[in-house]
Structure formats: C-alpha cells, structure tokens
Amino acid sequence: MPVMAASSMVFSSWQFIxxxxxxxxxxxxxxxHLRWITAGKAWLVVASLFFYSYWDTKHLPLILGSIFVNFAIGTYLAKSHGPLPGDTGRLNHGISRKMVLAAGIAANLVLLGYYKYTNFLLDNVNALLGTAHTVPQIVLPLAISFFTFTQIVYLVDSYRGETAKYGILNYSLFVTxxxxxxxxxxxxxxxxxxxxxSRWTLMLRKSNLLKGLFIFxxxxxxxxxxxxxxxxxxxxGFDGGQSLGFFAAWATSLAYTFQLYFDFSGYCDMAIGASLLFNISLPINFNSPYKALNIQDFWRRWxxxxxxxxxxxxxxxxxxNRSSEYQTYLNIFITFVLGGLWHGATWMFVIWGAMHGAALGVxxxxxxxxxxxxxxxxxxLTFVFVNVAWVFFRAKTLEDAARxxxxxxxxxxxxxxSLPSAPTSDFAWGGWLSDVLLQYLPVGLVGHVPAYLAIAFAFIVVRQKNSIEIASASLGSAKLVCGVVIFSLAMYAMLATTSSVFLYFNF
Known part of the structure; x- marks a missing residue:
C-alpha cells in the first residue's frame, strides 16, 4: 500500500488550534475590514496551501499543477457551452467536448491511480505471473483522493456550462x-x-464564531x-498477532468500530466548525450513521x-436502476467494490466494499x-453487519481478520x-484511572474494565443528538458552559498526549 507522509499539524494539534x-x-x-476582498481570498489560498505543504512540501507542485490544469480544462469546457442555434457540441478543429471532458477525467484518474494503485497492481501481477518487478516506494500525496474527486465534479459541471463565471482565484480557493x-x-x-x-460572509460574525467553536x-x-x-x-487486538477469546475479539472489533466513528465524526465536526469561523457552511458529511435501521440508511448517513x-x-x-433487475444488482455491487478500492489499494478494502454491495442487494x-x-x-442486524465488515476494513491481512x-x-x-495487553500510559487519562481502580478491583481486571465501560459509554453516546443537531438550536448559556468544559477537557487531553492523524487522511 502506498505510504502517506505524516506530520504534526492536524486539526487536533496545538499548532493548528x-x-x-x-x-x-x-x-x-x-x-x-480594510476592503481588500481579493487579497483576503488570496490569503486563504496561501494559508491553505501552507497547511497542505506543512505535511510534505514536495507534493505542493502536484496540487498546484492539478488546480491549473483542471481550471484550464473546466474554463475551456464552460466557455464552449454556447447557446448558438445548431451547436454541435464540438470545439475548434472538430474536437468533441465529450472527448475533452473524458480526457480531463482520465488525466485525474490516471494521476490518482499512479500514486494509489501502482504498487497494488504490481504486487498482484508479480503474484500471478511469478515475477519480481519493483518500483521505488511511492508516497501517497495527502488528500489526493479528495481533491481529485472534487475537481472531477467541477469538470462535469463545466461541461454543463455552470462554471464560466469563476476565475482562477475563486477556483483555487474552492479546491484548497x-x-x-x-x-x-x-x-x-x-x-x-x-x-x-457573498457580502454576508466578509465580516466576523459572533453567532458563527460561537457556533463554530462549539462544534469544533x-x-x-x-x-x-x-x-x-x-x-x-x-x-x-488487530496488530498483536495473538489469538483472541470471545470477549477480547468483540472488544477489539467494537473498539475499532467506535474509533473510526468518533475519529471521522470528530474530523467532520472540526471541519464544519473551522469553516464556520469564516462564515462558510460546509455540507453535512456525517449524520449519526450508527442510528441506521438498514444498510441503505447507513450509507445515507456515513x-x-x-x-x-x-x-x-x-x-x-x-x-x-434503469436496466434489468439483475443489472441493477450488478451496478450496486460494482459501485461499492470500487468504493471500497477508493479507500485503499488492498484486497481487504475490496472485500469490505463487496460486503456492503452484497448487503445493499439483500x-x-x-x-x-x-x-x-x-x-x-x-x-x-445493521450494526452487527457494519461492525463485522469493519473488521476487514481495519485488518492488514486476511489472517488478522480471520483471527x-x-x-x-x-x-x-x-x-x-482477557483482553489484549494495552499500557495505560497510552491513554489520554494517563494512568490515574487504573490507580483508582486498583483500590477496588483485582489487578487482573483493572486493564479490562475501562475498555468495557468505554464501549458501553459509546453505545449510549451514538444514540444521542449529534453536534449539528445540538448546535442547530440556539446556543444558550448552559450549552456554552458545556461547550467550554468539553473544549477544556479536550485541550488538556491533546496537550497531555500526542494525537494521531485522522484515519481518513490515509484514504
């Protein structure tokens, strides 16, 4: 699998906050405030590129090149979408606009495919043919999956003639x-x-500032x-290599199920909150998916x-679903297999995608x-299936998943x-909880009780209103006090430990 460069300035780092x-x-x-509106947009672009290049400066030319090439193609497509009578949909020299769009999409996918799937394809070719071809290690550029898909959508909209009014500065800000x-x-x-x-977004607004910080x-x-x-x-549990008993295995799978939930949910909240500081509303990307009553509803929320x-x-x-019933089921299955592969270039993600495609068919x-x-x-049934499928999503090998x-x-x-050994020093609370528990519980249980309590707590939390629902109502003094307490506890935990990168940064 391609390796992604890592650094320390994530949303949950003191450098960022x-x-x-x-x-x-x-x-x-x-x-x-000084009416330097264009300069303000340029500042946001520069600041965003700094945030991106903070991880690895060598990939800065990649995203810049991607922006300029896609903007040029998009502008060409949008401005050629003329309303002239008898328009044949062709550009100069008889080139079809569809061909230009297809070429633009293909260029984006080839770039994504090179960085994300070269090693995967080569490994499978070697396994199939018994060869030993190698390539230098390919470092996965941060966010390439996201800015590639964002720009593909833009190209399609440009083909429809919807983007001709945008200049390079607005487009760069949109992407970055x-x-x-x-x-x-x-x-x-x-x-x-x-x-x-919009003029409404240009000035600092107290309501958005409070709401943004609350959600963040x-x-x-x-x-x-x-x-x-x-x-x-x-x-x-997943990486230890040891055999797992019944409770240990369920604790392991549920720990990852809730890790991924709160990790991705936390990122989405922080993204929405940070964006609101600039009076910009991002679309909701995460809506309490563990409340879903079926797998279709899950994918409407996750x-x-x-x-x-x-x-x-x-x-x-x-x-x-416009074709035969059989073709509809096949389309669903193909879509989710490719969706699994989008998450990463391993057969584990393919299996995970295939499971969800099959479940949607059922x-x-x-x-x-x-x-x-x-x-x-x-x-x-929905939760148990999702939990089992996450085992393949998290496991590095089929053997780990089977274990x-x-x-x-x-x-x-x-x-x-028995649970897998996990040192209490790795937790945000340090060792104080274990010290307290040692006064009341046998030594053998001290390392296990926090895990079971945390899982029980997580089941309760995911059934409550989410942060967007809470913040959509007025933020009274009680909510603001709770927000300050939550933020303070989170800051203490952040400064006391080293927060890991968000899981979706790897996709």
Whole structure:
C-alpha cells in the first residue's frame, strides 16, 4: 500500500488550534475590514496551501499543477457551452467536448491511480505471473483522493456550462480551502463558491464564531478523548498477532468500530466548525450513521458526500436502476467494490466494499418482499453487519481478520475476560484511572474494565443528538458552559498526549 507522509499539524494539534487557526482568521477578516476582498481570498489560498505543504512540501507542485490544469480544462469546457442555434457540441478543429471532458477525467484518474494503485497492481501481477518487478516506494500525496474527486465534479459541471463565471482565484480557493481539503467533504462548486462571493460572509460574525467553536470543540473531544483511546485497544487486538477469546475479539472489533466513528465524526465536526469561523457552511458529511435501521440508511448517513459522488458519477452512469433487475444488482455491487478500492489499494478494502454491495442487494430484495422488521432488530442486524465488515476494513491481512472473527464466534472462550495487553500510559487519562481502580478491583481486571465501560459509554453516546443537531438550536448559556468544559477537557487531553492523524487522511 502506498505510504502517506505524516506530520504534526492536524486539526487536533496545538499548532493548528493555538497558532495557525487564530492567525488565519484574524488576518482574513482584517483584510476584509480594510476592503481588500481579493487579497483576503488570496490569503486563504496561501494559508491553505501552507497547511497542505506543512505535511510534505514536495507534493505542493502536484496540487498546484492539478488546480491549473483542471481550471484550464473546466474554463475551456464552460466557455464552449454556447447557446448558438445548431451547436454541435464540438470545439475548434472538430474536437468533441465529450472527448475533452473524458480526457480531463482520465488525466485525474490516471494521476490518482499512479500514486494509489501502482504498487497494488504490481504486487498482484508479480503474484500471478511469478515475477519480481519493483518500483521505488511511492508516497501517497495527502488528500489526493479528495481533491481529485472534487475537481472531477467541477469538470462535469463545466461541461454543463455552470462554471464560466469563476476565475482562477475563486477556483483555487474552492479546491484548497483547508477545512475540507484533507479529508472532505467532497464539495460541489454550488455548495461553497457562491458563499465566498457573498457580502454576508466578509465580516466576523459572533453567532458563527460561537457556533463554530462549539462544534469544533465537540469534534476535538471526540478525536482526542474518545477515538484516540479506542485506538489503543483496537491496535492491540488487530496488530498483536495473538489469538483472541470471545470477549477480547468483540472488544477489539467494537473498539475499532467506535474509533473510526468518533475519529471521522470528530474530523467532520472540526471541519464544519473551522469553516464556520469564516462564515462558510460546509455540507453535512456525517449524520449519526450508527442510528441506521438498514444498510441503505447507513450509507445515507456515513460519508454522505462520497456516497453522493458514487451514486451520481458511477452508479447512475453504469445504468443505475434503469436496466434489468439483475443489472441493477450488478451496478450496486460494482459501485461499492470500487468504493471500497477508493479507500485503499488492498484486497481487504475490496472485500469490505463487496460486503456492503452484497448487503445493499439483500436489502433491496427484502424491500421488494415487503416484510417490515421490528426497529430494534433492524438496528441490531445493521450494526452487527457494519461492525463485522469493519473488521476487514481495519485488518492488514486476511489472517488478522480471520483471527478476530474466529474469536467473535468462539463461544468456548466465553468464560474468559482477557483482553489484549494495552499500557495505560497510552491513554489520554494517563494512568490515574487504573490507580483508582486498583483500590477496588483485582489487578487482573483493572486493564479490562475501562475498555468495557468505554464501549458501553459509546453505545449510549451514538444514540444521542449529534453536534449539528445540538448546535442547530440556539446556543444558550448552559450549552456554552458545556461547550467550554468539553473544549477544556479536550485541550488538556491533546496537550497531555500526542494525537494521531485522522484515519481518513490515509484514504
């Protein structure tokens, strides 16, 4: 799998929260106050490119080249979308506009394919043919999957004649705006570009400042206090190599299920919150997916903008549900296999995508049979399936996945309580919780109780209103006090430990 360069300035780092974000916000609104509107946009572009290149400067030319090439193609397509009578849809020299669009999309996909899938394809060719071809290690550029898909959408809209009014500065800001650049949402130009041209967004607004910080603080808490701590148990179970008993296997799988949930949910909250500081509303990308009562509902709630992209630019072009019933099921399956492969160049992601494609097919059949299921049972089946599928998503090898899954059905070991060893020093709370528990519990249970309590706590939390629902109502004094407490706890945990990169940064 390609290797992604890593650094320390993530949304959940002190460098971002205490230095980068305040400076960018203050200078942007100062420029707007002085009526340097164009300079303010340019500042945001430069600041966003700095945020991107902070991870690895050698990939800065890549994103800049991608922006300029796609803008040139998009402008050419948009301005050639003339309303002249008898327009044949052809450019100069008889070149079809569809050919230009296809070439632009292909160029983006080839670039993505080279960085993300070269090693995967070569490994499979070597395994199939018994060869030993190698290439130098390819470092996966940060955010290439997201800015590639964003620009493909823009090219399609340009072909439809919807983007002719945008210049290079607006387009650059649309692509690079740092709250969504690294891990989404995959934004549509109509969702964000008009906001940058609105006079309403130019001045600092107290309501958006408070709402943005409130949502950002909840996201920070989800990441550093919840997700990063679940990661300790998940890593110990998945990567330890030891056999797992019944409870250990379920704790391992559920730890990753909730790690990924709170990690991605936390990122989405922080992206929306940071964007609101600039009076820019990003589309909701995460809407309590573990409340879903079926797998279709799950994909309407999880990574919403990716689901929309796959539907509009893959499933529908394949034929959607306009063909035979068999073809419809095949289109669903292909869409999700490719969606799995988008997440990473390993067969584990392909298996995960295939499982979800098959599950959506089963759900479609069940709906045709017209046999409604009790809500509690529907939720349980959906959650258990999603949890089992995440095992393949997280495991590095099929053997690791099999080891965890075997433990989950090993009822002979149900009497045991053993969990994979995980040092308490790895947790955000340090060792104080274990010190307290040692006064009341046997030594052998101290390392296990926090895991079970955390999983029980997570089940309760995911059933509550999410941060967007809470913030959509007025922020009274009680909510603001809670927000300050949550933010303070998250800041303490962040400064006490080293927060890991967000999981979706790897995709």
């Amino acid at each position: 205490l230095v980068y974000l305040p400076i960018v916000v203050l200078i942007y609104f100062l420029m707007n 705006f740092f709250p969504h650049l690294i891990a989404g949402p995959i934004v549509h130009h109509q969702q964000i570009m008009p906001q940058f041209d 603080g909840i996201g920070l808490f989800k990441k550093v206090v919840i997700a990063d701590n679940f990661a300790v148990w998940a890593d110990a 990574h919403i903008t990716l689901s929309s992209f796959l539907r509009d630019y893959l499933y529908i072009p394949l034929g959607g 759900h479609r059949l069940w709906k045709k049979w017209g046999r409604p299921m009790p809500a509690a049972l529907a939720w349980l 965890v899954l075997h433990g989950m059905v090993d009822f002979r070991s149900i009497a045991g309580t």
